[in-house]
Amino acid sequence: MSNLVVNPFASIELTRERSAPVGLRVSAPFPGRGRLTTAIDSRLHPRLFQSLRALAESARSHGRGRLELDETEVSVLREAGYLVPPSEVPQAPRFGCLLGEDLPAAGRKPRLAPGTVVVTGFKLLTAPPRLPREKRHLGLLGLTGRFPLALVRDAVTGITAVHEVPGWLVGACTRLRPGGSAPTLTPREFQALRAARILLSQEELTRERATWRYALDSARILLEHRGYANMAGLFHPAQMKALRAYYRGLVSSGLLVLGDPQSLRYVRHNDPVSSFFHEQLAGVVSNLFDVEARPSYNYLGCYQPGARLARHTDRAQCRFSGTLLVDFTSGRTGPGSWPLVFSPPGGRPGTLHQTSGECAFYRGCDIPHARPTLPEGCRSTSLFLHYVPRTFRGALS
Structure with a gap:
């Protein structure tokens, strides 16, 4: 077992018949096949059943259990996906949306009259969020810690987007004031913030809000009829x-x-x-x-x-x-x-x-x-x- 590790995404669940423990269900991910479940019968593998049960109880009490297994038991757990080589440990995907990513080559700043471009609903989090609601959702997204975060509340729909902020944009983001005019920005910074709808002109806001009201009205009519x-x-x-x-x-x-x-x-x-x-x-x-x-x-x-x-x-x-x-x-x-x-x-x-x-x-x-x-x-x-x-x-x- 020296070249195998416990799959961190595997789980063990006790199975019962008439309240009596009779086995275990091992659930583990298999790339390309999905999460599969393997039944371990206590009558066929009594020692393995007791070892895994003790391990599960130790984990619930935040202890550190240890498995002592023979070759047959190792083989059973290897087939169940509970034990895997380190190279086969699944990598959990993460939701990542980097602000300013996939932008075309920066050109000249669009010619918009001074004062016509305003900062929409925007909040920059440079440290782990403190507000309970933000902390709950952003922590679950797995986004806190890698980059500062930008919470962008769309000025038209009210829907919030969350972006990670790369280092080259942090300085620009710290100068943004919701409801105020756009600060002095490089063409690249300006383009990135426009693409994320953090910067919009007054004309755009007026036009898009009217379009949004029409879309909602149309949807309500369709729902009714x-x-x-x-x-x-x-x-x-x-x-x-x-x-x-x-x-x-x-x-x-x-x-x-x-x-x-x-x-x-x-x-x-x-x-x-x-x-x-x-x-x-x-x-x-x-x-x-x-x-x-x-x-x-x-x-x-x-x-x-x-x-x-x-x-x-x-x-x-x-x-x-x-x-x-x-x-x-x-x-x-x-x-x-x-x-x-x-x-x-x-x-x-x-x-x-x-x-x-x-x-x-x-x-x-x-x-x-x-x-x-x-x-x-x-x-x-x-x-x-x-x-x-x-x-x-x-x-x-």
């Missing part, structure tokens, strides 16, 4: 790019569970990164459905070829739902995504083809919805965002 509405541009493209990369990393590293054979999807419930995005749309949902809404739970689904979704409605925690298309890959021509079919009671069925970054809103408990079989060569990743009224008293998950 058709039962569903699709909205684009809710999240900054750089945030969506980072989210796609993060989800692809979860799948390739094996950290997601592959769902039942019928669904053919990798899944994760209330992923911390997903939860950050989930909370950002609570205000939009409240506006669309004319109710004070709060997040209940979110669910990530990375669907594989052959997956289908039978016609169904959702449970009580899905009073107001959003389906955000994050990623779609296809080796074929034709419509650019996997259609979502709505069947509103008393109305005509409607078929929706989304593009990445679009979110479909509907009442999940009331509007039956389905998807046909996902064709060979196609993969589709959606984040399901569910909300309930603030007065909801049931369990949220």
Whole structure:
């Protein structure tokens, strides 16, 4: 066992029959295959069962257990993914969105009249956040510590984006004052802050706010008359790019569970990164459905070829739902995504083809919805965002 280590992403769970311990379930990630579970029967491997049980109890009490195993037991744990060579320890992906990344070569500063460019909702965190809400969400994102963070609250939609700030931009960011005019900046700094929508002209703000009001009004009308509405541009493209990369990393590293054979999807419930995005749309949902809404739970689904979704409605925690298309890959021509079919009671069925970054809103408990079989060569990743009224008293998950 000298060349093997305990997989830090593996877990052990006791199994019982009539309250008596009878075995263990070892869950571990396998790159390219997902998170798999192996059963260890106490009758077949009594010594291994006792060793692992003691190890699990030691971990719960924050102690340091030690495994003494023979070759057969090592082989069992190696096959279960609990023991791996150091080179095979999965690397957990991280959500990273670096401010100023992927900019074209800096040219001249755009000719905008002095005083017309203002700093929108912006906050620079150069140390770990102290506010409970910020600390909770940003800590779960795994962003604190590597770079300073920029929290950018969109001046039009009210949706917050989080960016890491590279060293060459920190000085410029410290000079920003929300609501004030842009300070003196280099062309590169100016371009980066404009791309992140930290700097906008008064003309842009006026025009985009009118466009946003029209988009909300149109969506409310569609929800009332058709039962569903699709909205684009809710999240900054750089945030969506980072989210796609993060989800692809979860799948390739094996950290997601592959769902039942019928669904053919990798899944994760209330992923911390997903939860950050989930909370950002609570205000939009409240506006669309004319109710004070709060997040209940979110669910990530990375669907594989052959997956289908039978016609169904959702449970009580899905009073107001959003389906955000994050990623779609296809080796074929034709419509650019996997259609979502709505069947509103008393109305005509409607078929929706989304593009990445679009979110479909509907009442999940009331509007039956389905998807046909996902064709060979196609993969589709959606984040399901569910909300309930603030007065909801049931369990949220």
